[in-house]
Amino acid sequence: MATLFQGVGAATAFSASKSLDSSKFQLPSRRFLSERNASFLVVRSDGRVVPRSNARARRAEQLITNAVATKPDSSAASTASKPGHELLLFEALREGLEEEMDRDPQVCVMGEDVGHYGGSYKVTKDLAEKYGDLRVLDTPIAENSFTGMGIGAAMTGLRPIIEGMNMGFLLLAFNQISNNCGMLHYTSGGQFKIPVVIRGPGGVGRQLGAEHSQRLESYFQSIPGIQMVACSTPYNAKGLMKAAIRSDNPVILFEHVLLYNLKERIPDEEYICSLEEAEMVRPGEHVTILTYSRMRYHVMQAAKTLVNKGYDPEVIDIRSLKPFDLYTIGNSVKKTHRVLIVEECMRTGGIGASLTAAITENFHDYLDAPIVCLSSQDVPTPYAGTLEEWTVVQPLQIVTAVEKLCQ
């Protein structure tokens, strides 16, 4: 699956930026919400439909992009004339970060090797040179303490982005993330805000071994007071990064080690994504496939096969791992009546488990079949390539699961 259509994501993101403008009023207006809904209903991502009156949405729909690194050249010849600019996912994150640092001097970065080294995946490349060592702070290897320091800085007015060099290292900061990041706003009776972003590379990479191949979203999801988002394309990586920085809530932004080199054309204009919204990747009629992060690409690969076999799956990148966008998910369930969840997370207590519960609670009456959840295996991620491959969900499994589900 090489080509992805970014229209829907872009359109919803543009409308989401309005919510930000009105963020002073805590809640978005009804007008905003109806617009947001409209963009979902009208914009199609199969490239066929969509006459729209909204100029911004129209512009967004023109963004037919290539978001899979393995086939970067399929549309390379024609990209030069298209609007926007092309960049890799890590560069998109960096661009979002830089724009926010330009916009707000309270925004700063701290973490291991984020400064002079430019970040282990170059997300903060050259930022220390531009903003100085204090704004892009290289910390000693002391995860719990520099995370706590970020929280203290946030309590006193800054907006730090805390990078876990590898998401797994954040286990060492679990106490600060849980007790202070998540709960302190509540225990202080609302007196102190913790507007931090905690981000870093996670997920199962290529034979990185168990400790560097963690799927921590299951660990973090039950911490109250924290929002979690997972980016999957350069477009949403930038938009979510910017939204996370501007949010007054602590946000954990999950990046995936294998997605940093995804290439995509993104708008030149400033945009921002909604932290709470899911992204319609491919509308369809037969089955709802809910996924996020890297598994989105396994799903799209499977979708290609499924389409050839005559199925019309609807693919949704849930993006917001906590809270779930129950509107987008629910609308899809009401349409297809079948749900397959594909995640890289651990099976026990994972995002898929929570999603299953949420769908059962809210949309049980619309289901024609039990929800199927494909998670990675509950094993420490093995080193050996074969074992590692069997640990995470593969496209063929997705195809089989859909076939069974749609019988």
Add this chain to the structure above:
Amino acid sequence: MSFATTKFAHPIPLSTTAARSNDHKPFLDPFKATRFLGSTHKFRFHPLTNSNHINIHRRSAVVAVSDVLKAKKPKSTSNLLITKEEGLELYEDMVLGRAFEDMCAQMYYRGKMFGFVHLYNGQEAVSTGFIKLLKKEDCVASTYRDHVHALSKGVSARAVMSELFGKTTGCCRGQGGSMHMFSSEHNVLGGFAFIGEGIPVATGAAFTSKYRREVLKEADCDHVTVAFFGDGTCNNGQFFECLNMAALWKLPIVFVVENNLWAIGMSHLRATSDPEIWKKGPAFGMPGVHVDGMDVLKVREVAKEAIGRARRGEGPTLVECETYRFRGHSLADPDELRDPAEKAHYATRDPITALKKYMFENNLVSEPELKAIEKKIDEVVEEAVEFADESPHPGRSQLLENVFADPKGFGIGPDGRYRCEDPKFTEGTAHV
């Protein structure tokens, strides 16, 4: 002879640094490593093979600042350490701390407050000695033994008592409790119930001060953060990690160890390879000071210097205040382990009595003046209890407030609206 009665001014710590004027500087110079480390044999340090009851009166380089200052600094007409006004302020703050905590014990046993309640009795000189020198903008990070730090910083007794009663008028609306006192108005950053977790937060607040001065170019931002924690914390990684970072970036912070010799039932001497915590300052490139934490005037002298250093941008200081808690670890602790002789010894060193004595001996105050303060404080505490008692319990509607600063964090519901717009969120009855 105990450390506390030792008026032993160590020759090395009290020397001045070469670069500075010959102002008295009660700090070890961390950079004169050979001189400093070479002098350790002069510390009359009892090896750990000694029995516990001897060890509790360990001797070390007690910086008897007050004596030296008295001898050295007859600047003003008198050589007193405090003015009458200062003395009364310190006295009032310590008496408030004591009376408040005694009242907490009563209220706990009467079933007015619940959970773990850790009282500060005996350690008042530390809170008062440091916090009364701070400005409102300066930050304080505390531990689970935090009521008195909050009071010293200016949080009203009624707000703290009400919080303990779990009432909506409490300083955290009843959502924090005994171990989570916060005040954004008074810059009390908490109230941290786990060991050591407040130190990084305090370090972050100090980082903000530096950031404001150097990045945001707010030249007048000279805010200082004081982090309080106990001897038990000094074996925790966050302590060491933050000493390193604070010294590395010269953050305006003072690390104050309230060494009360006991981490619940674990004697400091059984837990720590080198029990002289102050020595860990120089190891990280910052001054380390050991002060008698039962003497508010000594604490105050050291605090003045340490806070001043931080304010001038000269970096952090580690201060070990040797003190003692007069009650058990918490009100749930039967306190059967500590030697009665040890308790009796420290009871004779009550910091409030000591200040009183100093002020009487120097004719700073009269008995009726102190009595008037005690009466006033009794009234304040009584009034706080009445206020807390009469205050309402939090309503159901409060349950889901403050989970997220931006309630959009509850997400989008099946109807496409943000869930927080649902009246059930305002009512606190939504299921989240």
